Structures are given as C-alpha cells and as structure tokens.
Amino acid sequence: MQYLKFIALFSAAGFTTINCSEPTTDGLITALKENIFGKTEIRPVINLKTPTNISVSFTLYGILDVHRDQWTWEHRNQLTWDHQAQDWDPVKCGTDRISIPRKQLWRPDIIINEFIDENKVPDTYYLYVEYTGKVMDDLPFHVISSCNLDIYTFPFDIQNCTFTFNSYQHTGDVQLFFVEPVEETLQNSLSVMKTKGEWELVDMLAEKPPILPGNLNITFDTLIYYVVLSRRPTMYVVNLLIPSCFLIAVDLFSFLLPPQNVDRSAFKMTLILGYTVFLLLMNDLLPVTGNSLPLINVFFSLCLALMVASLLETILITNIQCGFTRYGPLPPWAKVLFLNYLAKLVCLSKKPSDQNCDPEGESYHAKSNKSIDKHFKTDESTEEWMHLGQVIDRLVFCLYTMFLSVSFITIFVYWLYWYNKTASLI
Structure with missing residues (x-):
C-alpha cells in the first residue's frame, strides 16, 4: 500500500516540465531537487506499463592481459535513456545540459554476464542530463571476463569473445538497443585501441536475440557483442x-x-x-x-x-x-x-674388390696357408x-x-x- 502511494505521489508531483526560478545553474539544481532527486525506486515513466528504452554503446580500449581463459579488458560503456519527468526549458533555466550525482537518479541495472571480477576503475559520480530528459551514463571498465578458447590452431588462432548485456532484475519493462551500427563501433575501438601486444582486434559483431521466456515466463532483453581477436604469431x-x-x-x-x-x-x-x-x-x-x-x-x-x-x-x-x-x-x-x-x-x-695379385699365385698361397684363408x-x-x-x-x-x-x-x-x-x- 505504501509503495502504491509513493507511485501516485511521484506521478502527480514529478511528471511535469521543470520550472526554474531563475536562468542559472543554481536555479535548475534547486528545481531538480524539488521534483526529481531522491526518486530512484521506480522507473522514470508516466505509465509503468511503458518500457524504458536503454541505448547501449560499447568501445574497446585494450586487452591488458590473458591468463588461461580469463581476459583482462579495458573498455567503456555508455548507457542512454529518457527520464520522462525531467525536461526543462533551456532558455528559462539557462543551460541545455547539466551533470548531477548518479545516486540522485534512477539508473538501469545493466550487467555484462561474462564478468568474473569486480570493476577495478574508480566509480564515476556524475551523470549527464539534457533538457529533453535524456540521461547519459558513461562507465569505464577495467575487469576480468571469461572467454572460451579454441586453441587448436595455436599460435595462428582466432578467438571470439562475447559481451552479453542485460538487466539483472528488470524483465520486459527495460528494452535494450544499439546506439550505432557495429561497423562504427569497430572503427571507434580501433581508433582508440591502446594495446598493441599479442592480440589484434580484427572484427566486431552484434546481435539482439529474440526474447525467449525463461523461468515463470520471465523475459529479459539482451544485447550481445562478439569481439573477434587474432593472435600475433611472430x-x-x-x-x-x-x-x-x-x-x-x-x-x-x-x-x-x-x-x-x-x-x-x-x-x-x-x-x-x-x-x-x-x-x-x-x-x-x-x-x-x-x-x-x-x-x-x-x-x-x-x-x-x-x-x-x-x-x-x-x-x-x-x-x-x-x-x-x-x-x-x-x-x-x-x-x-x-x-x-x-x-x-x-x-x-x-x-x-681390386685384384692386383696373380690369381694362380693367390689361389696357391690360399690353399697352402689355412690361417691366411681364414x-x-x-x-x-x-x-x-x-x-x-x-x-x-x-x-x-x-x-x-x-x-x-x-x-x-x-x-x-x-x-x-x-x-x-x-x-x-x-
């Protein structure tokens, strides 16, 4: 009952255009505190039956280490979604973009299934929010993930590692989409690739599998990136x-x-x-x-x-x-x-054999001397x-x-x- 009251209060008070008292950053922050900040328990939609669309961008910066089937990666993920209660007039509020603390807004619980260790990069504390309600969460990663190795042709092998994005708790109410074509993702990764060691990035593929029912008819939207790497055999x-x-x-x-x-x-x-x-x-x-x-x-x-x-x-x-x-x-x-x-x-x-001796003399001596014959x-x-x-x-x-x-x-x-x-x- 308390949860339903909270939803009703959030719907009545929050899902309107934010009005700033003055065209400054302080005025916008004050208005956001009054209308948006702290409401992180529910998705920012007017109707809870409306799914939240999350756009995912993936950029690979380097392969830092490979130990058996554990790979250490450095990459950056950018998540973008619309906060339907968070739009303002850039003229009245004095800006069309602002950074706010991450803990003040609802954020999707998007995970990468292949990770087997926690992120070693310090947490980022801010999100970027545009006047249209668009929220951008830029996340750097330095993590260890699992990747099945096919080493039959070692050292001329090619490996295909996957990064599977999906929500940890949300089902069909969170929908995932690619920000850009995978060809553009590949070019961006190649342009910023830091490591030039044993592995070479040769291709990237992307796939959005059809939603299939899981346990108790629960479905999860999923995005998969396939990172194709070739070993340098020299x-x-x-x-x-x-x-x-x-x-x-x-x-x-x-x-x-x-x-x-x-x-x-x-x-x-x-x-x-x-x-x-x-x-x-x-x-x-x-x-x-x-x-x-x-x-x-x-x-x-x-x-x-x-x-x-x-x-x-x-x-x-x-x-x-x-x-x-x-x-x-x-x-x-x-x-x-x-x-x-x-x-x-x-x-x-x-x-x-050369026979330089007289045959008759040789035969005569051979017969006459048994020791020589032997x-x-x-x-x-x-x-x-x-x-x-x-x-x-x-x-x-x-x-x-x-x-x-x-x-x-x-x-x-x-x-x-x-x-x-x-x-x-x-």
Missing part, C-alpha cells in the same frame, strides 16, 4: 617453431655421419636432451587451457618421436655392423635381399656386415626424409585449413 614462430625445425634438420643431416667412425648415438642423445630442455623452457609460452589439443603440441611430439626413432636406428646400425663377432657370416638370403636388391634401390651397390674369410664377412649396415642406414635415411616431409606438409596444410575455416565461421 613471437611463437621465432621462439618455438623455427628452433624446432632447426633441431630436426640437424637430426636429419646427422645421418651423414659415418656410424663406424663417429659415435653418432652420443650426438643424437645430446640432441634429444637439448630438445627436451628446450621444450621445458618454452612450456610457459604454450596455452594450458582450451577445448582441444593444439596442433603445435602434435608438431613437438612428432619432432621428439622422430629424434628418438633416429637414435634407435643408430643403435640398430651399430649392432649390425658388429654382427660378425656375434652372429657369424651373413646368411645367403640377407646377401641377396639387402646387398643386391636394396643396395641397388638406395644407390649403394658394393664396389668390386683371415680373408673374416675380412669378407666383416665387410658384408658393414655393407649391410650402410644399406639399412641409407634406406632408413630415405624413409625418414620422406616421412618427415609428408608429416610437416600435412601439419602445415591442416593448420592453414583450420585457420581459414575458423576465420570463415567467425
């Missing part, structure tokens, strides 16, 4: 991708080291250890949250797997080239398969095992090069495909 390409490509190239060309003369396994072990330390040091540059595993993680895992496979191949070749002392002469089928066919396939055919057979078997290791090493080198090329091309094509697909969807 730092990640220079610090992550290029060093990885260099290290995998070193591992590839390490096949040119002769395993019988150089400890190739120690070199490859050192390379793997260095790459592991590199990944640990660069781990802070990688995103830790998201909806999917980034392709760059697949790239790093592939590089490490190829290095480990290369080390295992070196161990195998070293074991083969010492095969005579363990396994005896090379089996005939291995000679045919590896030393004849595969050797020709990898362009590593065995050169015929020595020749040992040298021949050792040479065959060495040649087998060289053939397998050359074959694995060719397969390694082919697999590395195909894998890298596939990953980069897939990267490009998903980047273009994401950009087209946004």
